[in-house]
Amino acid sequence: MNNKFDALKDDDSGDHDQNEENGAQKDGEKEKTERDKSQSSSKRKAVVPGPAEHPLQYNYTFWYSRRTPGRPTSSQSYEQNVKQIGTFASVEQFWRFYSHMVRPGDLTGHSDFHLFKEGIKPMWEDDANKNGGKWIIRLRKGLASRCWENLILAMLGEQFMVGEEICGAVVSVRFQEDIISIWNKTASDQATTARIRDTLRRVLNLPPNTIMEYKTHTDSIKCLSCSPLLYEGRRDHVYKPELSTERDQYYE
Amino acid sequence: MSSGSSCSQTPSRAIPATRRVVLGDGVHLPPGDYSTTPGGTLFSTTPGGTRIIYDRKFLMECRNSPVTKTPPRDLPTIPGVTSPVGDEPPTEASQDHLSSSPEDKPAGGEESQFEMDI
Numbered sequence: 192m193n194n195k196f197d198a199l200k201d202d203d204s205g206d207h208d209q210n211e212e213n214g215a216q217k218d219g220e221k222e223k224t225e226r227d228k229s230q231s232s233s234k235r236k237a238v239v240p241g242p243a244e245h246p247l248q249y250n251y252t253f254w255y256s257r258r259t260p261g262r263p264t265s266s267q268s269y270e271q272n273v274k275q276i277g278t279f280a281s282v283e284q285f286w287r288f289y290s291h292m293v294r295p296g297d298l299t300g301h302s303d304f305h306l307f308k309e310g311i312k313p314m315w316e317d318d319a320n321k322n323g324g325k326w327i328i329r330l331r332k333g334l335a336s337r338c339w340e341n342l343i344l345a346m347l348g349e350q351f352m353v354g355e356e357i358c359g360a361v362v363s364v365r366f367q368e369d370i371i372s373i374w375n376k377t378a379s380d381q382a383t384t385a386r387i388r389d390t391l392r393r394v395l396n397l398p399p400n401t402i403m404e405y406k407t408h409t410d411s412i413k414c415l416s417c418s419p420l421l422y423e424g425r426r427d428h429v430y431k432p433e434l435s436t437e438r439d440q441y442y443e
Numbered sequence: 444m445s446s447g448s449s450c451s452q453t454p455s456r457a458i459p460a461t462r463r464v465v466l467g468d469g470v471h472l473p474p475g476d477y478s479t480t481p482g483g484t485l486f487s488t489t490p491g492g493t494r495i496i497y498d499r500k501f502l503m504e505c506r507n508s509p510v511t512k513t514p515p516r517d518l519p520t521i522p523g524v525t526s527p528v529g530d531e532p533p534t535e536a537s538q539d540h541l542s543s544s545p546e547d548k549p550a551g552g553e554e555s556q557f558e559m560d561i
Contacts, residue, residue, distance in 0.1 A: 276519060283508045283510045284515070286506045287515050298523070350496070
């Protein structure tokens with residue numbers, strides 16, 4: 192990995208801009224190299240595919256969260272409870288993490304796995320998420336592990352075909368049911384959200400009558416602070432109301 | 444035909460479950476717009492640009508790669524999540540990993556931040 196950047200840099204300094212376009216590209220690469228370096232000096236090295244590994248379109252980060260009983264679900268305490276597991280850049284690196292983590296169906300308590308593009312926090316407040324929303328599918332107990340695997344494989348393999356729109360996916364293990372969701376950047380982009388819904392149906396092999404609910408993150412944020420009555424008045428924010436279930440207390 | 448126009452004509456078509464490409468000759472593929480990954484999966488040009496696409500079957504096959512047998516070097520130890528409940532932390536894998544930086548310590552020290560009621 193290092194040698195890749197070093198090689199780029201050597202290439203940079205040795206070359207004397209034979210044509211403008213080439214030069215511009217190389218400058219771009221150089222900036223990237225320097226940015227990566229400054230990040231790595233302060234934090235950690237950029238994750239890149241190993242030799243002979245299969246690169247992914249994006250790097251992704253696994254997160255895990257577990258609600259501490261008794262604490263309010265403010266965004267601050269939420270952020271404290273979300274723990275990074277690690278970042279990967281290739282198919283093989285993904286399996287290396289995944290094979291050493293328990294399946295969601297074997298998690299205990301009120302906990303979640305999140306898989307988001309590197310740099311996007313699994314929080315509504317993140318810049319990539321703040322205008323976004325998510326498709327939510329509630330699953331009866333026993334289905335979460337399989338559905339989660341199919342969901343994230345589709346995401347990593349770029350099966351959704353919605354450009355840059357996908358932010359990440361979450362599986363939430365709850366008391367009586369499990370919930371999987373996939374987050375996208377632009378809640379108002381109906382072509383995108385419809386395509387995500389259709390892809391979900393295909394990759395998850397959902398029965399046609401499965402209820403899927405789209406929820407904007409602004410609605411999710413509002414529900415934390417407003418009364419249920421006030422919230423009812425904001426039903427017009429709900430995208431695809433005909434698909435919405437009873438919008439019960441799903442605040443996560 | 445240009446790939447741009449063909450993309451814009453079929454924005455809402457369902458994506459086929461399996462990717463099967465049968466080509467009698469090269470004329471169906473605009474040169475330069477399609478390519479393959481080292482594993483043979485087709486790259487194709489989408490409205491968002493060229494993207495690396497893998498189907499589920501291919502991804503599942505990669506699961507058997509020897510490199511996936513050892514945990515990532517910096518995998519944090521979270522009982523019940525990345526290690527069995529009550530088990531001692533796994534010994535640090537000495538496998539050469541993509542990151543060989545010495546400051547990349549395993550995140551075991553952060554465990555206390557995480558309240559677990561076991």
